[in-house]
Amino acid sequence: MLTHLRPKAGTDSIPLTPVTKDGLEGWLADQPATIRAWVAGTGFKAEPGKTALLPGDGGTLARVLVGVDADADLWAYGALPATLPAGAYHIDAGLAPETATKAALGWALGCYAFTRYKSKKDKSFATLAWPEGADRDAVERTATATSLVRDLINTPASDMGPAELADAARALGEEFKAKVKVTVGDDLLKKNWPAIHAVGRASPREPRLIDVNWGDKSNPRVTLIGKGVCFDTGGLDLKPSNGMLLMKKDMGGAAHALGVARMIMMAELPVRLRVLIPAVENSVSGDAFRPLDVLATRKGLSVEVGNTDAEGRLVLCDALAEAVTDKPEVIIDFATLTGAARVALGAELPALFCNDDALAEGLLKSGLSEGDPMWRLPLYQPYAKMLESKVADLNNVGSGPFAGAIVAALFLERFVDKTIPWAHLDVMAWNPSSRPGRPEGGEALGMRAVYTYLEGRYAKNR
Incomplete structure (x- = not known):
């Protein structure tokens, strides 16, 4: 209301x-x-x-x-x-x-x-x-989803840890009769979510994988993924205090995925929706994963840890490996992944990486029509060599200081089936200062564009 x-x-x-x-x-x-x-x-x-x-x-x-x-x-x-x-x-x-x-x-x-x-x-x-x-339905759908995203991001990590993020997903599932399954703690190892467990195990607040399913199984499959790092200290590669100050927003990707999910379910789009959220806190303790550790992943690829502060891609890679098993028509992930994207495009413009030109063009067009723009950056394959490791299948960071957002996207691409259209949005999820209708604090960026694209693609199937 x-x-x-x-x-x-x-x-x-x-x-x-x-x-x-x-x-x-x-x-x-x-x-x-x-x-x-x-x-x-x-x-x-x-x-x-x-x-x-x-x-x-x-x-x-x-x-x-x-x-x-x-x-x-x-x-x-x-x-x-x-x-x-x-x-x-x-x-x-x-x-x-x-x-x-x-x-x-x-x-x-x-x-x-x-x-x-x-x-x-x-x-x-x-x-x-x-x-x-x-269109009152459209306004209410968008406004309530935006408020959800803003509220989740603005809530401090003391009250928005992995458990609370899972509770938010459960509340959304209950409202729209979606099935919500949460895998917690050491059960992640038993169920083969090793990278998520490794990143979150140092925190007393156990890591978890949130899995939301909604809609008729006969409908086209759409999968959303959101990075749910509820607070990021940087791990043993500890962030300085100014770099840690806004890290309550590092679960902004998860908030975006839930926001799009709310819009889809409110509109009753004829899709089979799945939302995957790896929810962790990247903390420091005797059990923290270390630089140069080699981590297992759900896909079976081994990853050498070049930097524990590049943890978002580690939790996302397990979620992406699972997402492809359903063979959805489209996979879209949201993540507050790299400072490099912000250096390149600023706080207001999400970076879009995509392995499918038609999907990318559709998202860009929807972003312009909704006043919710994004900018496409390339999955430039020659840079993939920067992820090479001497002891594992790949490293989680690049070998040099350049092209950080592209290298991160190329890391994620290794866990995606090339035949499945996939889009990755590297978002700020935050307004550094207030503008009309956009107060300082948590913000939905790219959410309206993604929903509009999905609505245009699937609403005709009613």
């Missing part, structure tokens, strides 16, 4: 008038001289995201002009719930259905606040009447 979106405008509802830069002069031409003078005095130029509050009789707020982009930017309304005076609003314009949906979604996402640890919970937001023509 989106409490900050109301069924319809009431008599006390204040109109929001969207205006583009090119359209401002025409709108002003139809207004009284007092309004033209007021707008000129505020310096309002209809720049996207800017507003002008117009006075009414008795000092009341009569109208709000909202600068918008002609391309119907999703975030045009994202800042308004928190910045407008408290009250009820409606959009005073005829909007195309797609634009109306984006306006409602931007408003809903702008109403997010993480208040779990605040003694004062009542974050005040303005309310908006549902814009006519908006």
